Amino acid sequence: MRHRLQFTIQKLIRMALLLLGVSVTAFLLMNTSPLDPLQTNLGQAALGSMSPDQIARLEEYWGVNTPAAERYLHWLGDALRGDFGLSLLYRRPVLEVIGQRLSNSLWLMASAWVLSGALGLALGVLAGTRRGRWPDRLVRGYCLVISSTPSFWLALLLLMVFSVWLKVLPVGLAVPIGADAAGVTLLQRLRHAILPALTLSVTGVANIALHTREKTADVMERDYILFARARGESAMVRRHVLRNVALPALTLQFASISEIVGGSVLVEQVFSYPGLGQAAVAAGLGSDMPLLLGITVVTAAMVFGGNLAADLLYGVIDPRIRRGAARA
């Protein structure tokens, strides 16, 4: 018990440091980016019909003339008190914007995460246990093609097939065109999430499947498999392979959160899906520092939380680790 507590506290401290580092990096990158906030948000033509006085006021609003260190420390001070500030672009509290976007993104990401994990594991084990034979070659071929395919291109391809040719799925958005928000059913929302989730999972599968395949192939070479074979055991995959592949698979599964989050940025753009990714693009391109920092911190926390969950789950799944921890 004491060990668990110690472990958790250690992790939390690490998380705080990580978030601090991530926010500093994001801030510095944004600060050195060549984007001029007035130029990107108002546009050259809008500035062209403005008086110098007005431009000076707007520079003030976008913080063009405030020193970088001052701006960051100001943000950090407020953020530590739980105030993430107002989005410069949307003029609403950052947490409100993130909350609303996250609720759209979350189950898109969650379904893609579960789907890619399950499919990836299944395909990886399938290929690993039949190494060199046709299922292996098929899976490997698929994975290599998919991992070298840009996700936005795949998204366009899926749209072309399912929305334009077959006309069975909508071309984008999270709700039907022109539908009353109150009347939107769960099934309709599901229909709109299918293609984005499919794109995300299809690309996520490749990575997980390839890694699982390696590990499975590794396990298959072990002496205990040979021994089990010699004894004529039947449920080899379930009894020996899956159990030994479980830990690395878990690590992969939780590590893939970062890829799902990253991938959602591009995919949401293509599908006009109003998720966190779309907001991140808007904030990044629009130099909306408070919103961008907020999104960075939230997504970093999500990724970190995923890794932490994996660490904690090791003990639950593997009795050896549990016993090892208890002894320490």
Add this chain to the structure above:
Amino acid sequence: MNRTCFRFFSFLLALVLLAGCQSAPADEGPGEKKNRVTVVMPPTSEPETGFDPAFGWGAGEHVHEPLIQSTLTVTNPDLTIGYDLATGMEVSADGLTWTVTIRDDVKFTDGEPLTAADVAFTYNTVKHASSVSDFTMLEYAEAADGTTVLFHMTRPFSIWPYTMAITGIVPEHAYDSATYGSSPIGSGRYVLKQWDRGQQIILERNPDYYGEKPQIEVVNLLFMEEDAAFLAVQAGQADLAYTSAVYSDQSVNGFSLLSVQTVDNRGVNLPVTMSSPTTELPVRQAINMGIDRQGMIDHVLNGHGTPAYSVCDGLPWYNPVNEVEYDPEGAKALLDEWGWPVGPDGIRVRGTSEMTLSLTIYYIVGDSVRQGLAAELANQLRELGIGADIKGVGWDTAYDDARFNPLVWGWGAHTPMELYNIYHTDPETGTARYSPYSCEATDELLDAALACPDLEESYSLWQKAQEEIAGDVPWVWLVNVDHLYWVRDGLEVAEQKIHPHGHGWSIVNNIDQWSWT
């Protein structure tokens, strides 16, 4: 794979198929009902801060009519000024007081009447918020009585009616700057019914609108990337969608390509500084007459554009004196005469000094149209014997680069203020804002136009200033980029105003006049 796994996957597959095979509900097949229309705009057109004029709704890069609110004036299809709420307006002789009378029969959609107090409140609020709208010329607004508003100005501003044309009037009794943007109350042609942020806006016809009743009852506005917009058209889920020249040679069943004339121009500045060969007037004149604008339109814009000769082609303050004949031989002769004979490698060299006549054309990285124009311009200049390279830069350095080199710019606003800012000398720096140029006669005429108490008269002053400018050629204007849209057959989009810079809301300015045939 064991049985549980198998069951899980079959369940999943079934779910996907079930959801997929379900036929599209009726509300996703726009165009079947003839009283609604679905329009696709770029994601950048979604107003981040909502429909609050104080935070730039209607103003800014893509000036447009606010639709949800009424405005005092409107711009007519030829961009002269007409009236919406206003019934008359007057300017004092010193140009510092505008008196506007308004209709007394207008109600907000919550049933309250719209009065001069609401107008004054709106203008003071917009000035105070001071976001995208430039209200620095307004000191304050006040309501003299129920139907008369007085605008007290800090400086004479003859083109104030163009500002009035995009400033939607908000109700003083129901305005809260935190919530108005997402739940606006106005008196315009349409009412905001729903806003799914990041996706779509649904507008409904205002049943109590005081003007002519719009035919289109429901307007769905979607925000999509260009390729997704094209897919939406192909899938038949939109009635009108923006597109670009890249897609213009495609064809879609049931849709046709609509090309709208614009003042969305592209041009290069020719710096009038010692370190640039464009200091010499004959060089600037030669470039202006020696470039083939139609060639640029054909090569870069797939034919979808018009030649540009000024920053304000076709607007009421435009002066045709800017137009030049395409005359490459004349341009070459002019350069020969001025002492730039063609050297051995085809580039002009000045006599003994071995100084070559060459330029580097800058463009903004990532803007394919500007890059294409820069390359085409460089090609055409080389034919005149002017050495030309191109170089891509970001906005962070572009403004500085343009002080010494030609840069491809894009302009086109529905206000002469742009003309003023591009050519008028900035008292602080001693040159115009975007490119080194300063001419006293031009400044005087531009100032006179801005201070003129009569709008009609100011047009002729803006035109006179262009006579000076046309003689100096501090900028060379290349093309006006047509705005392209896919339009479902049977949808009539009525007479469009000359579109300004930007590809968003302009198309729906007159949506109340659209109809299905």
